[in-house]
Amino acid sequence: MKLHEYQARALLAQHGIPVTGGGVATTAAEARTIAEELGRRVVIKAQVFVGGRGKAGGVKLADTPAEAEQIASQILGMDIKGLTVEKVLVAEAISYQKEIYLSAILDRATKRVVMIASAEGGVEIEEVARTNPEAIIKIPAHPQLGLQEYQARELAFAIGLTDGKQARQFAQIATALYQTFVKSDASLVEINPLVIRDDGSLLALDSKVLIDDSALFRHPELEAMRDTSDEPEAEQLARAADITFIKLDGSIGCMVNGAGLAMATMDVVKLYGGEPANFLDIGGGADKNKVRTALEIILADPNVKAVMFNIFGGITRVDEVARGIIAALEEVPTSIPLIARLTGTNQEEGLRLLAESQLIPATSLAEAAQKAVEAAKAAA
Structure with a gap:
């Protein structure tokens, strides 16, 4: 979890590290009040989780409270690399x-x-x-x-x-x-x-x-300091559902149960010439609701050209995963190729449920990866 600069400096101050005086403002009027209280030259800094704030015009000096108010009004609401500035740090400008x-x-x-x-x-x-x-x-x-x-x-x-x-x-x-x-x-x-x-x-x-x-x-x-306003919706949904999710730049969505298996799946996808669109671990014992949410997160990525399921049913039941996939496809229909390698607990029932669905079956990880890569390239 990232902390904003104003939160980080408060944490440092709690542990005895000297920091500049200042405060956070959500309006230009608040910025002026803080500048008046400091009674000296200040720096106005946009609070967004992105680098290059200064080059984007998100960090500026103000000599007077009135100037601080004017600059804050310019920075608040500014778009910096796709993120909207909702808060500014008003701090002492130090030589x-x-x-x-x-x-x-x-x-x-x-x-x-x-x-x-x-x-x-x-x-x-x-x-x-x-x-x-x-x-x-x-x-x-x-x-x-x-x-x-x-x-x-x-x-x-x-x-x-x-x-x-x-x-x-x-x-x-x-x-x-x-x-x-x-x-x-x-x-x-x-x-x-x-x-x-x-x-x-x-x-x-x-x-x-x-x-x-x-x-x-x-x-x-x-x-309590977590700021979700700068987080992509997919990350918020994943955290709420207790799904480990990291977006990547590829075209093959991956749904796997277990972090180690997920990394191995991504390696095999790359081995056959593909690029994973995400790391997604639904964890052990996932029910159909979690599977549905996970698939919705994957399908929301416009870069995804194929989805690969690699489920080893130990604690997680294959039939529950199958029901989750079916439920997700009923709510979010898709023409994207779906390749499934499902094995383990209640495997027969899971495969029976998916037999009449649009999923493309695979009997091994290698076969699933090859089919996913071929499907993604064909759809590109």
């Missing part, structure tokens, strides 16, 4: 000497939380990794002991913070960032940039936080 990058991220290779820092802040860290990889410093935290004080200081010295006071403050911020990551069950907590102000102190100017969706049951206060 500074240098920009730093700092983040905590889960490194799946080492199975540890890794702290990443760079003296080249203010730009995408991927760009720094490409052009100047030596500028990126990584230190893994101990899985039980966490980030140690000496490691935080080591990060500070490695990016050139030789002033004792600055190094100590950086170490405090790095430690607080690590604690934010762990206590929030995050997959990423990033400050970019962390700036050195004219007086030498450090301040977080921009931040990004991603929360592990699987851990949200432990964090109702974070779940």
Whole structure:
């Protein structure tokens, strides 16, 4: 789950990380009020889940409350890469000497939380990794002991913070960032940039936080921050039905039960020259209602030219899947080719139910993938 910048900075502040003063506004009048309360030059920033806000005109400076109101009225309602701006962050505009990058991220290779820092802040860290990889410093935290004080200081010295006071403050911020990551069950907590102000102190100017969706049951206060206005309808429907769904760019819709089987299905589709349109796992024990919802989500994608079902009936009953497919096709008729490989619990009944339907049967995963790829190419 993504947090907006204003939400991320509030989370950082809760853990003792210094951030700029400011607030979020949904109207131009609210933006003016916040600017008046701050009593100084402000920056108005569109709150949408997309990069390139500045280039799109979604980040602007205002010298007066009246100008803040005028700029906010321009940004609110603006379309940035297909997303409508409904909120703006009004924050203090700060002068500074240098920009730093700092983040905590889960490194799946080492199975540890890794702290990443760079003296080249203010730009995408991927760009720094490409052009100047030596500028990126990584230190893994101990899985039980966490980030140690000496490691935080080591990060500070490695990016050139030789002033004792600055190094100590950086170490405090790095430690607080690590604690934010762990206590929030995050997959990423990033400050970019962390700036050195004219007086030498450090301040977080921009931040990004991603929360592990699987851990949200432990964090109702974070779940309450979820903003679905920028989420595609398909993702909202999938989450409400407890379906794991990720949209991709291909033309073959996939409905599978089990994450491992779903990944294997996608691999086999690509092996035979196709491209999956989605990752979709209906999970174990799915009933006909969940299957119907899943198929409706797949068919709503205009890029889908064929749909492939790969169901192994263990906990999930093949006849229940069959009933869900039939129910979905009654509500959302389609001429798109549907290829089904169904095997396992109540397989005979499931295949009997589908015998008179429009589905194209397959007896193996390879056969189903081949038929789906051929159908998608024929329909292209």
